[in-house]
Amino acid sequence: MPTENTDDLIMEFKQLTANLATMQHQVVKMLAENEELRIENQHLHDLLDAHEKKHQGVQVLSKSKQNLEKLYNDGYHICNQYYGKSRLQNESCIFCTEIIYGER
Amino acid sequence: MNFSINRVAFIKALNVVQRAISAKTTIPILTGLKIDVTDHEIMLTGSNADISIQTTISTANPDNELQIQATGSLVLSPARFFAEIVKKLPDRELQVDVADQYQTTIKSGNSEFNINGLDANGYPHLPEIDHEHQIELPAKLLREVISQTVIAVSKQESRPILTGVHFTLEKHLLAVATDSHRLSQREVELESPLTSPADFVIPGDSLKELSRMLDDEEDLIKLSLSENQVLFTFGETQFYSRLLEGNYPDTSRLIPNSSDTKVQFAAGELLAAVERASLLSHESRNNVIKLTIKPADKQVMITGNSPDVGKVEENLEPQALSGNDLEISFNPDYLREALRVFGSVPVEVAFTSALRPFTIKPLERPDEFIQLITPVRTF
Numbered sequence A: 001m002p003t004e005n006t007d008d009l010i011m012e013f014k015q016l017t018a019n020l021a022t023m024q025h026q027v028v029k030m031l032a033e034n035e036e037l038r039i040e041n042q043h044l045h046d047l048l049d050a051h052e053k054k055h056q057g058v059q060v061l062s063k064s065k066q067n068l069e070k071l072y073n074d075g076y077h078i079c080n081q082y083y084g085k086s087r088l089q090n091e092s093c094i095f096c097t098e099i100i101y102g103e104r
Numbered sequence B: 001m002n003f004s005i006n007r008v009a010f011i012k013a014l015n016v017v018q019r020a021i022s023a024k025t026t027i028p029i030l031t032g033l034k035i036d037v038t039d040h041e042i043m044l045t046g047s048n049a050d051i052s053i054q055t056t057i058s059t060a061n062p063d064n065e066l067q068i069q070a071t072g073s074l075v076l077s078p079a080r081f082f083a084e085i086v087k088k089l090p091d092r093e094l095q096v097d098v099a100d101q102y103q104t105t106i107k108s109g110n111s112e113f114n115i116n117g118l119d120a121n122g123y124p125h126l127p128e129i130d131h132e133h134q135i136e137l138p139a140k141l142l143r144e145v146i147s148q149t150v151i152a153v154s155k156q157e158s159r160p161i162l163t164g165v166h167f168t169l170e171k172h173l174l175a176v177a178t179d180s181h182r183l184s185q186r187e188v189e190l191e192s193p194l195t196s197p198a199d200f201v202i203p204g205d206s207l208k209e210l211s212r213m214l215d216d217e218e219d220l221i222k223l224s225l226s227e228n229q230v231l232f233t234f235g236e237t238q239f240y241s242r243l244l245e246g247n248y249p250d251t252s253r254l255i256p257n258s259s260d261t262k263v264q265f266a267a268g269e270l271l272a273a274v275e276r277a278s279l280l281s282h283e284s285r286n287n288v289i290k291l292t293i294k295p296a297d298k299q300v301m302i303t304g305n306s307p308d309v310g311k312v313e314e315n316l317e318p319q320a321l322s323g324n325d326l327e328i329s330f331n332p333d334y335l336r337e338a339l340r341v342f343g344s345v346p347v348e349v350a351f352t353s354a355l356r357p358f359t360i361k362p363l364e365r366p367d368e369f370i371q372l373i374t375p376v377r378t379f
Helices: A002-058 A063-071 A094-101 B009-019 B080-086 B141-150 B204-213 B265-282 B332-340
Strands: B002-006 B033-037 B042-045 B051-058 B067-070 B072-076 B093-098 B103-108 B111-116 B130-138 B165-171 B172-178 B180-190 B198-203 B220-224 B230-233 B235-244 B261-266 B289-294 B297-304 B312-314 B319-321 B325-329 B346-353 B358-360 B370-371
Touching: A063 A094, B002 B009, B009 B033, B009 B042, B009 B051, B009 B080, B009 B093, B033 B080, B042 B165, B051 B204, B080 B111, B130 B141, B141 B165, B141 B172, B141 B204, B141 B220, B165 B204, B180 B332, B198 B235, B204 B235, B220 B358, B261 B265, B265 B289, B265 B297, B265 B312, B265 B332, B265 B346, B325 B332, B332 B358, B332 B370
Parallel strands: none
Antiparallel strands: B002 B067, B002 B093, B033 B042, B033 B072, B042 B051, B051 B235, B093 B103, B103 B111, B130 B220, B165 B172, B165 B198, B172 B180, B180 B370, B220 B230, B230 B235, B261 B319, B261 B346, B289 B297, B289 B325, B297 B312, B346 B358, B358 B370
16 A cells, blocks of 8 residues: 555654654764863873973973964964964974973 | 187186076076176176176286277177187187177187177176175185085075075174074184174075085185175186075074983994985885984984885994983984085984984084984874
């Protein structure tokens, strides 16, 4: 019977849509959770690194220098000459490293 | 203008001046050769706006067989064409005669060329030179200073000021070049210090050209300054170069004053090892090699790695080794170019940390010459 078949199909589709919606919801929730955990993990790693460095007697950078270091490691110049320009092919820059790690 | 001259002597002078003349130039008259004839000498000038070369042929030197009948100035364009003619002329002498409208006749043996010249007033004037800022250096020393610094000059036109070598003259001559990845600095004691200090930036390309011209020179080279040009005088020749405009970044504080780890090598041996390791790093995307230093175990290891191809490890044999353990990664090409200028002398490589530049100095006279290379962060 054609009508019965269509009804079945419609039912099936409704079920699928509902499933899909739940799944989407779950994915979003998981992504959010993942991001939270990632940030949390980063914080913990930072703490751990700072702790380890203190133990080894390596200089610990000030907050502002850490920010500069982060920008530099993200691929941007932070030196006076090329401030804000991206570092081509992640090449090292003598002026940036002086500002971040220099003895000033 | 009318003169006759020994052809070989004339060709020699033409070859010198032609180094500056380029067929591609934005100012058409610069494709030409300028000839000025005065009572006792001929002066040839060639220029490409960046560099200008002037050389004189004097009646005082009998080899020139120079006889001047009439003075005057003229531009012959293109210079290459004129030089080809002179080189192919049949006789050992040639005669140049300029008539009205710059009609130039070149005669040698049975051959006679008629070519069109140009008014020399259309040719740019070379700058007046300031004699207050003047120093003299032996040609060999100047060649050395150039070869040690031009390697670090930037090749990127986006950073114009870094495409030159920064000279500071006072009690010493200090030459610095950096492309922001590495730096090279040479210091030379001046015999007669300048009364007032000067600093200027000479384009790296000009210095390379100058260095080529100094190959056979042995005498003193005189360096003088003007507003925006520098002049090198040697023998019969004057070499002008434009200076780069702008402020050169302060490089004095880039050079570390202390170090934690020091290693001594024979420059040649380290160079060979770096070249081997770079064979693999060149195949990898980021072109980095790693140096692992363990002073306690007397071990220095160089590693090159390319995920697609494979890896190389080599234990080095340093002549001396002291300080803390260190692992540092960097672009091998910079170290290779740096080591090449040292030849086979012993060098000291000094490190502060894995993230700060390391230095390379000759063991003998370490205050004169220093090179810096920035490490690359690896994850």
